[in-house]
Amino acid sequence: MEPHPEGVGSVTALIRIAFLVNAAYAESGREFGVTPQQGQVLSILRARAYAMGDLRAKxxxxxxxxxxxxxxxxxxGKVVRRSGVPTARSVQVSLTQDGRFLADRFYTATHRRVELLLEPLSRAEQATLRPLLAAMVDRDDVAVIFPTGAPSGPKEGAG
Amino acid sequence: MEPHPEGVGSVTALIRIAFLVNAAYAESGREFGVTPQQGQVLSILRARAYAMGDLRAKxxxxxxxxxxxxxxxxxxGKVVRRSGVPTARSVQVSLTQDGRFLADRFYTATHRRVELLLEPLSRAEQATLRPLLAAMVDRDDVAVIFPTGAPSGPKEGAG
DNA sequence: TAGATTGGTTCGGATCACGAACGGTAGTTC
DNA sequence: GAACTACCGTTCGTGATCCGAACCAATCTA
Structure with a gap:
């Protein structure tokens, strides 16, 4: 199938990388007393407040x-929910002061751990790698793998 | 901090890739009626039988x-446990016929989904990418991120 | 006003994940 | 060979994750 005459195939490597990134989340979670999922939500909310629905989609x-x-x-006490914001029937989630402090530390710790994965590569190789990875995730149709409404969500895109 | 004058940083891209690979596992799981974790174990057992302890470490x-x-x-009915194999106090886990059938399909489906991530890259770019990814995961000290005995495992390395 | 849609919550049930405690098996020491 | 210790795996209790179905409130539609 996949032509990789020597060494590990790209897909296998990507799966292993995902596994290690998950482990990084788990480790950071243990370090700060949160679950990986909580850490993920905190990291997302670092950028801005989200409505429940948008958070769910993300x-x-x-x-x-x-x-x-x-x-x-x-x-x-890490986040607060405000009903009726911005729409009357929506609920907005945002970090508390405590939550932001935690989120920043969690994100930094995780970032640092994932960064270790790049260690085996030289500066030049890292420079080569970066735009390739960016191209993989910068596409508009990320939904190729990640169905927008999953799971049991609104069946869109099938129109 | 990280020198990436334009576009997404490598670490951010790796995290997003991990997220999408997780989504691929979840999707394949829904397709075949198993959880992502069960799918992961089935995929591991595809290669060979494991003792519980080795499986835990993996x-x-x-x-x-x-x-x-x-x-x-x-x-x-996807796996069987045999006590006293290979050691008297170990338990060996292996796929049943049914389990192997499922494991192969799960693995193939997941592989195919992850493969979609490479789509935006040209053949040449994919050829450049593969050895770089392989170098990231082929190191001996994968434990840099993934503590061998985690969690609550035997504290090794601290001697 | 009735009907449909949308944004979130509540509920019940299965799985995941952990540490602590337990029960066998094997090797050690005296 | 009787204690000690180490190892392998299970059991137990608890909390978190994850889902679909049902529900409620607020819109939009007709």
């Missing part, structure tokens, strides 16, 4: 799952 | 978590 989870994770983060 | 999970996942797979 995470690719079911509505109820998103509610659950946010609920725990709110219970632990 | 997954990077707690002992009890590994037991739980294997238990469900056994209940569903």
């Amino acid at each position: 995470l690719g989870l079911a509505k109820s799952t998103t509610t659950g994770i946010v609920e725990i983060l709110e219970r632990d | 997954l990077g999970l707690a002992k009890s978590t590994t037991t739980g996942i294997v238990e469900i797979l056994e209940r569903d």
Whole structure:
């Protein structure tokens, strides 16, 4: 199938990388007393506040799952939910001061761990790699793998 | 910090790739009625049978978590556990015929989905990318991110 | 006003994930 | 050979994740 006469195939390597990135999330989570999922949500909210629906779409989870994770983060004082913002029937989630502090440290720690994966490459190789990785994720149709409404979400794109 | 004058940084891209690979696992899981974790274990067992301890090390999970996942797979007739193999106090896990059939299809489907990530790259770019990714995962000290005994595992390396 | 749609929550159930404790097996030491 | 210790795996209790179905409130439609 895949022509890779020597060494590991690209897909296999990508899967292994994903596994290691997951491990980085788990490690950072243990370091700061949060689950990887909570850490992911905190990292997302670092950029800006999200409506529940947008957060759900970003995470690719079911509505109820998103509610659950946010609920725990709110219970632990890391985020706040404001009903009626911006629309009357929407709920906006944003970091508390405590949450932002945690989010920044979690993100930094995870970033640092993932960075270790690049160690085996020379500066030149890293410079070659970066635009290739960027091209992989900068596409508009990320939904190729990641169905926008998954799971059990609105069936869009099939029109 | 990281010198990437234009576009997405390598670490950010790697994190996004990991997210998409996870989504690929989830999608394949839905397609075949298994959880991503079960799919991962099935994929691992495709190569050969594992002792529980080795499987645990490969997954990077707690002992009890590994037991739980294997238990469900056994209940569903996808794997079998043989006590006293190869050592008297070890338990060997291997695929059933049904499990192998499922594992092959799950693996193929996931592989195909992850392969889509390479689409934006030309043949030449893919040829450039492959050895770089391989170098990232072919190191001996993968434990840099992935602590060998994690979590709550034997504290090794601290001697 | 009735009907449909949308944004979130609630509920029940299965799985995942962990640490602590337990029970066998094997090797050690005296 | 009787304690000690180490190792392998399971059991148990608890919390978090994840899902679909059902539900409620607020819109939009007709």
